[in-house]
Amino acid sequence: MQAKTPIPQHKQIYEILRKHINERIYAEGDVLPSENELCVTHHVTRPTIRKALSRLAHEGYIKKKQGKGSIVMGQPKGIGILSLTGTTWAVGKENLTTTIIVKPEIRTWENAFSFPLREDEIEVGCFYFERLRILNKQPVFYDTTMIPNRNLPRFTSRNWENKSLFDTLRTVYQIEIIGGEQRLMAITADEKLQNFFKVKPGHPILQVDRKMETNREGFFIYSQIFCDSSKSPLYGTF
């Protein structure tokens, strides 16, 4: 492993192992190569490997057992809405299709779902898009996302259908979600939502407002999600 890039080695190794788990090169139930073996294959020392593994363990990709090894758990379950990193949605990945209602476009911030905005955020405007997620031919999520228009070359020209927004941000732009805040509410469907979800007036809907913090100082991502949890409860791991 060469350090020619400014990306730390433990992060590179994390990405490699993560990819291998996602691609089922290491499948659920498998035991990862031991830390010492990984040291040899990646030409680093144990603390470096341990840092990569510790992140994988924390995110649920593996489970470490003293004396045994690192057991692969597969892609963490969850739909990327309640999980910690917001990076994956394994459950129903096969069945969950994403339709873009409004393609990513540069807009002024209309609002940020009750989260206050800073001056400089308002100034640059934002990438805005709306998506409808369909599970087993039934629409279950409707969400809008706003991302500040700052130093994201060729962002609107990317293909976003059935792509993970957070995977792209992480691998292409080196932007990672490091935390955030969210508000959850149970509401009753308004006319627009009744239309999207094809439900009757008075139907309970789950609403989530999120403000996500990234490793870029002062760079926040805002999203609002509506979910018809009667069709499919919002399932997540933590």
Add this chain to the structure above:
Amino acid sequence: MQAKTPIPQHKQIYEILRKHINERIYAEGDVLPSENELCVTHHVTRPTIRKALSRLAHEGYIKKKQGKGSIVMGQPKGIGILSLTGTTWAVGKENLTTTIIVKPEIRTWENAFSFPLREDEIEVGCFYFERLRILNKQPVFYDTTMIPNRNLPRFTSRNWENKSLFDTLRTVYQIEIIGGEQRLMAITADEKLQNFFKVKPGHPILQVDRKMETNREGFFIYSQIFCDSSKSPLYGTF
């Protein structure tokens, strides 16, 4: 720092710093002593300190800045329902009172809120209790908790009013939540909930079913929460 106990030093230091932040010895906005200073005061080396700080940072107690130091963020916001560790509820801690509806008692498992149970879990039975959380004199949460009856001496005789269940489990029994899964749903209030929350029929209610994994192998904690999010949205950090 002596290593006479089997509890690792990095964990002990984590607990100390965490306590100091909770007691506002280190207040919001303060900068923690530098890693090297902490090394001296706790008689350990930097990697050990860094492990403690890294956990505090991950849980939101502090924020690390390269070149500056570790800035204290205070107790992580959230009500302990959506936050990662489930250990704290800072927001409204002053205003949030907890009433025990059903005191902790040993019961057989009636069910575990749609989570399947293992044989040995059913065998030992569980501690069961119900609580009602009141914010500004208005009931906002109603929750039931089930904990397997295994090796928890004097559990039922403890005082649980306005105590953090997870703090007690961690400090007294060395049990930590290391992850879990949850299902969120928007439902309409049934008669029992209408009574608790004093709302009309058809009122939307947020329901959360949780299965929490602990550092004790095979030891899970189950809880079900109902929230009248119209009075106070479920706010959490991650």
Add this chain to the structure above:
DNA sequence: CTTAGCAACTTGTATATACAAGTTAATTTA
């Protein structure tokens, strides 16, 4: 054949060290 114990693995904890990189403030230079 069965079992106890040991050896060879695994991960967990901790030390000591080194240098890179970001921040801040004092100092030097123009």
Add this chain to the structure above:
DNA sequence: TAAATTAACTTGTATATACAAGTTGCTAAG
């Protein structure tokens, strides 16, 4: 005076090493 440099801090990354502790399977004793 004002700007540039430097020095002294901070955290971030990485190496090399050592031993503790849990797991597994082989081996030798009964």
